[in-house]
Amino acid sequence: MSQVLPAEGDLRRVIGDGEALPDGEVEGLTPTDLLGLYHDLVLLRTYDERSVVYHRQGRIGTYAIFWNHEAMQVGSAFALEERDWIFPSYRESAIGLLRGMPVSTVLSWWRGHPVGWWNPEDYNVASICVPIATHVPHAVGLAWGYRLKNEDRVAIAYFGDGATSEGAFHEGATFAGVMKAPVILFCNNNQWAISTPLEAQTAAPTLADKAIGYGIPGVRVDGGDVLAVYEATREAVARARSGAGPTFIEALTYRAAPHATADDPSSYIDAERVEEEKENECVGRFERYLLRAGLLTEERRDEIKQAALEVMREGIAEAEAEPPADPALVFEHAYADPPPSQAEDLAELRRALGG
Numbered sequence: 001m002s003q004v005l006p007a008e009g010d011l012r013r014v015i016g017d018g019e020a021l022p023d024g025e026v027e028g029l030t031p032t033d034l035l036g037l038y039h040d041l042v043l044l045r046t047y048d049e050r051s052v053v054y055h056r057q058g059r060i061g062t063y064a065i066f067w068n069h070e071a072m073q074v075g076s077a078f079a080l081e082e083r084d085w086i087f088p089s090y091r092e093s094a095i096g097l098l099r100g101m102p103v104s105t106v107l108s109w110w111r112g113h114p115v116g117w118w119n120p121e122d123y124n125v126a127s128i129c130v131p132i133a134t135h136v137p138h139a140v141g142l143a144w145g146y147r148l149k150n151e152d153r154v155a156i157a158y159f160g161d162g163a164t165s166e167g168a169f170h171e172g173a174t175f176a177g178v179m180k181a182p183v184i185l186f187c188n189n190n191q192w193a194i195s196t197p198l199e200a201q202t203a204a205p206t207l208a209d210k211a212i213g214y215g216i217p218g219v220r221v222d223g224g225d226v227l228a229v230y231e232a233t234r235e236a237v238a239r240a241r242s243g244a245g246p247t248f249i250e251a252l253t254y255r256a257a258p259h260a261t262a263d264d265p266s267s268y269i270d271a272e273r274v275e276e277e278k279e280n281e282c283v284g285r286f287e288r289y290l291l292r293a294g295l296l297t298e299e300r301r302d303e304i305k306q307a308a309l310e311v312m313r314e315g316i317a318e319a320e321a322e323p324p325a326d327p328a329l330v331f332e333h334a335y336a337d338p339p340p341s342q343a344e345d346l347a348e349l350r351r352a353l354g355g
């Protein structure tokens, strides 16, 4: 018989503020694990900050900034094994780096170059999903399939607050609950869907409350707290592996950067709230936690940051060294029997590109 657990109203938290709010800790994490988490946070932060610069320099196309979303991505991915599958949205475009994907691959994706499309089986990371929520049923189906094959693998799908209003989310969550798919539905609730605020998105008191309707446990966690995110995801993974089925995780944050490089949020966002969020951003929060615990020195911190910058420099050089793609690729696989006009279109495109 299924048991419907109520959503937990309070946000889980582990990291304190160095003052009135005490630091907690997560059982089972070694100092090496904690430094590994910090390394991953810095890698993603550096990727994101450099990408905004590369965009401004015209070296990559429109880019979905994930500044201050790193703790959600790193904390949750750390709770998975390599055999588990990740289904990212555009907001988690660089999550493959945590699985050893080269920086140049992700940069190439944002450059619109075909080498930016990897084989998902190489990393157990699905293609970056731009249509909102359509990857949720994919993740559920894959996880369910592994369950049918008695393979011990789980899947995680990342999506935003806005995605919970989509039909594909509803279909995926319904299926996950009924089939007890070993899947984690990870919602980055940054409280904005481009310019649509959370209160216009749903009348539900919390997004985790939605989970009840699918017979899925819903948990809420502070999305800026990498340790709380890790702990919540670890529990969800254990539940999935045990055969108890899916978990919905609502990780709460506030979008501190524009939706993407093409967006100007000044006309709709709460600037004061953004400033508060920037003060308390997730990488700095964990860095201070480690410094307080004596697990990180300022010297080591600077080394980790320098190394990440170097990885990015090499990555962009590698992406830019790639020869331009053949324009014919735009037309290939579009038709079984291409119309005669396609050859003219291609010739025109080649002329326009000066080739």
Ligand SMILES: Cc1ncc(C[n+]2csc(CCOP(=O)(O)OP(=O)(O)O)c2C)c(N)n1
Binding pocket: 091, 130, 131, 132, 159, 160, 161, 162, 163, 164, 188, 190, 192, 193, 194, 259
């Ligand atoms: C099916 C679909 N409808 C609309 C869009 C246009 N769109 C791109 S991002 C976005 C907002 C999504 O917000 P949310 O789910 O909260 O994710 P966030 O961008 O905040 O991470 C929309 C509506 C889309 N990409 N796909």
Ligand SMILES: [Mg+2]
Binding pocket: 160, 161, 162, 188, 189, 190, 191, 192, 193, 194
């Ligand atoms: Mg959002």
